[in-house]
Amino acid sequence: MTSHRVRMGRVARNVLRTGTALGLLSCSVFAIADARAETVSDALVKAYQTNPQLNSERARQRATDENVPQAMAGYRPQVMATLSAGLQAVRNLQVDNTIQGATLKPWTIGVTVTQTLYNGNKTANSVRVAEFQVQSGREALRNVGQGVLLDAVTVYMNVLANQSLVEAQRSNVTALRETLDIAKKRLNAGDVTPTDTAQAEARLARGQADLNAAEVALSISQATYAQVVGVLPSRLTPAEPVDRLLPRGREDAVTQAFKGHPAVLAAGYDVDVATTTIKVAESSLLPTLTVQGSASKSSQSDSTLGTYGTDQASIIGQLNAPIYDGGLGAAQTRQAKQLSTVSRLVLEMVRNQARTAAIGAWVSNEGAKTAVTAAEAEVRGAGVALQGVQREAAGGQRTTVEVLNAQQDLIQAKARLIGAQRDRVIASYALLSAIGRLDVKTLGLKTPDYLPEVHYHQVRDAWHGLRTPDGK
Incomplete structure (x- = not known):
């Protein structure tokens, strides 16, 4: 009986060796850091720099920046050069019924400069629309950045939690094997029945299946980590x-969500876009004033004309006042007003969504704190209960199945604690995202912050050039 008690004590130590510590995400297997150790900040930096979704959104924003110089082109003159040359066969019938023929080589070269002086303020309002689109796009980019960083935290914690769960399941399998060995020895000694060994074998098989499931989940989470962060996880x-x-x-x-969440701010800029678009539509109902200067030189080799070449230069002012366009301008204006109403309703909807998300994130974060405290208490209680059941089983007061049930309660408690601590970290980052502050600057990440305004100022006043600032 003493030897059984010693064995049962050893089982208790093996099972409890990773007790609460295994449930904690700071278990020793991850706390021992080497040169390849990776923190959550490192993962966030890699995701911020290399994530394809975020980089594609940055490129999209750079494309949006080009709307401003396109709109500003309306302020600038339009210069057009023309050149025409060719061969022309001519046959002239004279009064005396004779025919005179010639092959001519006419050519003309000219340049025309057109400057719009007034177009109903269409250019000015189009520039304002483009600038509001840039502001909205920047907030949309910031929102995508928040999502990528939150995804990076989530996959980081999933890998960390699944690693802890695998270690816990391995410890559980080891304990179940020792329990089975003890049951077999006690069966040989006549202390228990074959039912006890069968129950131990069944629990061991379940433990091995749970370990396999944990290892599968870990592999999947590692692949997802590589997808979001860009590299496979090392030692987290x-x-x-x-x-x-x-x-x-x-x-x-x-x-804070109302004031700083990028989705709310982007929707606000979208309202400005829609409101200013009304003025752009109304400009088609107003007069347009342009001035055009041109110069040309032509050559004509037909001697019968008495002129061999012509030089021309002109400056012409032109005022066009629309009288009736079939109702097109009026329809476009009414349409813009309706779209402005839509944008205001969307802003209200987004604000409501932001309120709901902020409250939900706050409640989830508070609930995660409670869940961790409860799970820690459960692990402590399950560990004490297992020790007691094992001691009582060694004294013949408990059956093998009761020991197995206590072991199962402990491993389930550990799994819940691992999940609760994972959720606790993710919930805090989710709340930070819900108020619009999940960014490089707030987190103090060691990476340069991407500043979309840099590209904007590079292209805003560009008059020409096909190459982008990055050299492409």
Whole structure:
């Protein structure tokens, strides 16, 4: 009986060896960092620099910047050069019924400069529309950046949690094997029945299946990590919640979401775009004033004309006032007004969504704190219960199945604690995203912040050139 008690004590130590520590994401297998150790900040930096979704959105924003110089082209003169040359066969019938023929080589060269002086303020309002589109696009880019960073945190914590879960399941399988060995020895000694060994074998098989499922989940999470971050995970170190950056209360979270969430700000700029577009549509109902200067030189080799060449130069002012265009301009104006109404309703909808997201993120973060505390208490209680059941089983007061049930309770408690601590970290970052502050500057990441305004100023006043600032 003493030997059984010693064995049962050894099983207890093996099972509890990774007790609460295994449930914690700061378990020793991850706390020991070497030169290849990777923190959550490192993962965020890699995702911020290399994520294809984020980089494609940056390229899209650079394309949006080009709307401004396109609109500003309306302020600038339009210069057109023309050149024509060819052969022309001519046959002239004279009064005396004789025919005179010649092959001519006429050519003309000229240049025309057109400058719009007034077009109903269409150019000015088009520039304003383009600038509002740039502002909206920047907020959309910031929103995508938040999503990528939150995805990076999520995959990081999933890998970390699945690694801990695999270690916990391995420890559980080891303990179940020792429990089975003890049951077999006690069966040979006549202390238990074959039912006990069968139950132990069944639990061991279940433990092996759970370990396999945990290893599969870990492989999937590692592949997802590579997709988001750009590289496979190495040795990950524990991550902490970002509580220091979070709002103090629920209403504070809602207020910050209204003021700083990129989706809300982008919708506000979209309202400005739609409102200014009304003025662009109305410009088609107003007069247009242009001035055009031209110069040309032509050559004509027909001697019968008495002129061999012509030089011309002119400056012409032109005023066009629309009287009736079939109702096109009026329809476009009415359409723009309706779209402006749509944009205002979308802004209200986005604000409501931001409020809901902020409240949901706040509640989830608070709930995650409670879940971690409860799970830690459950792991401690399950560990104590397992030790007690094992001691009582060694004294013949408990059956093997009761020991197995206690072991199962402990491993399930550990799994819940691992999940709760993963959710705790993710929830804190999700709340930071819900208030619009999940960015490089707020997190203090060691990487240059991407500044979309740099490209904007590079192209805004560009008069010519096909190459982009990056040299393409």
